[in-house]
Amino acid sequence: MRGASRASYASVREQLASGTSGDELFAVTGLLDAEHGLRRALSDPGKPAAEKAAVTHQLLRGKVSSATENLTAAATEQRWGSPSDLSDAVEELAIEATVAGAGGKQQLDDLEDDLFRFSRLVAAEPDLRQALTGDVPAAGKQSLVADLLRSKVSPVALTLISQLVAHPRGRSLTASLDLAAGIIAKRREQLIAVVRSAGPLSDAQQQRLARALEAAYGHEIHLNVVIDPAVMGGISIQIGDELIDGTAASQLAAVRRKLAS
Numbered sequence: 001m002r003g004a005s006r007a008s009y010a011s012v013r014e015q016l017a018s019g020t021s022g023d024e025l026f027a028v029t030g031l032l033d034a035e036h037g038l039r040r041a042l043s044d045p046g047k048p049a050a051e052k053a054a055v056t057h058q059l060l061r062g063k064v065s066s067a068t069e070n071l072t073a074a075a076t077e078q079r080w081g082s083p084s085d086l087s088d089a090v091e092e093l094a095i096e097a098t099v100a101g102a103g104g105k106q107q108l109d110d111l112e113d114d115l116f117r118f119s120r121l122v123a124a125e126p127d128l129r130q131a132l133t134g135d136v137p138a139a140g141k142q143s144l145v146a147d148l149l150r151s152k153v154s155p156v157a158l159t160l161i162s163q164l165v166a167h168p169r170g171r172s173l174t175a176s177l178d179l180a181a182g183i184i185a186k187r188r189e190q191l192i193a194v195v196r197s198a199g200p201l202s203d204a205q206q207q208r209l210a211r212a213l214e215a216a217y218g219h220e221i222h223l224n225v226v227i228d229p230a231v232m233g234g235i236s237i238q239i240g241d242e243l244i245d246g247t248a249a250s251q252l253a254a255v256r257r258k259l260a261s
Contacts (some may be wrong), residue, residue, distance in 0.1 A: 005085040008078035012089065013096065015074050018218060019068050022098030024068040025090055026163045028060070032087040033169060042076040043086040045123070049077035091169065095160065095183050102156045108188040112181055114157035119177040133173055138166035194238040196223045196247070198231040213239070 001009055003237045032039045038059075042052050053073040060069040072090065080086045122129050128148075132141050142162045149158050164176040171179075193213055195201070201209070206223055213221040216240070233248030 001085050001088055002218075004079050005081040005089070008075075008080060008085075009089045009092065012071065012075045012078060016093060016096055016100075017071070019126065020067040020093075020097045020100075021065055022094045022096075022101075022159070024064040025071070025094030025097055026167055028068065028072050029087055029091040029094055029169075030167055032090060033167075036083075039083045039087055043080045043083040052076040062184050073124065075238060076242065086247070087169075091167070092179075092183060094163070095180050096187070097157060098160050098163070099180075099184055099187055101159075102154070102184075107154070107156075108184055111157050112184045112188070114153040115161070115177050115181050115184070118153070118157075118161055119174055119181075122173055122177075124134060124201055129173065132165050133168065141165045174252075177195070177256060192222050192224060192239070194226060196226045196228040196231050196236045196238075198229060198233055199226070200227060201225055201235075209235075209237075213237070 032042070041047065043054060044052070053076055056073040056076045057069060058136070060072060064072075072092065075086060075089055075093070078089075099111065101107070102108050108154050122132065131144060142165060145162045145165050146158065149161065153161070160180055161177070164180060165173065168176060193210075195209065206225065210223055221239070231247045231249055235247040236250070237244040238248050
């Protein structure tokens with residue numbers, strides 16, 4: 001996804017609610033891949049967004065949770081560069097929803113490690129790779145994954161690998177695992193807050209700040225505190241691509257810009 005599609009995905013991702021079913025979103029992805037006419041209709045930029053959302057609600061109501069139904073409808077209201085971008089977006093949301101069950105940074109580290117080790121195993125074992133990618137029903141592949149990995153990887157890793165095996169979408173299994181690993185890595189980065197302060201923060205201040213950020217973002221937040229004399233007062237917080245700047249330096253710079261205008 002590029003350009004407008006990537007912006008559309010970012011908009012829908014913000015609506016990904018806690019408890020949204022990754023399994024259901026993978027099923028929606030499979031539906032969009034199988035029904036080309038439906039996928040074209042739901043991604044057609046010439047159709048009103050409300051009309052596409054209404055079709056989505058009618059199609060999914062009673063078959064998936066309301067959270068999945070609403071998120072998919074929100075996706076169809078966006079503009080996509082191509083019909084395949086819509087199904088790609090729903091797949092990435094499915095991975096995001098599944099990964100959300102991993103919890104904090106350590107669990108995400110473990111999940112990424114599980115995917116990496118399984119990817120290396122698949123690359124090293126041609127017979128296993130053939131069994132998981134050959135002309136075998138999806139249920140058979142998922143059963144093999146369960147027998148092979150149960151009690152050896154986390155439940156979230158088992159679910160994610162099982163879904164990626166069942167829904168290859170024309171990619172190699174390694175490519176699918178790499179896609180998931182990239183999403184996990186980005187999510188892990190978003191759970192790290194880089195805090196810049198003119199002076200040290202006490203343990204109590206750091207705990208209060210972490211609790212406030214966790215309440216705002218709905219995830220465990222790890223603070224990396226950087227002492228930066230240029231801050232001059234207050235703090236700035238960087239979480240992923242988002243900057244929360246409350247420093248005296250930024251306020252002074254804003255005043256100077258106003259004076260210069």
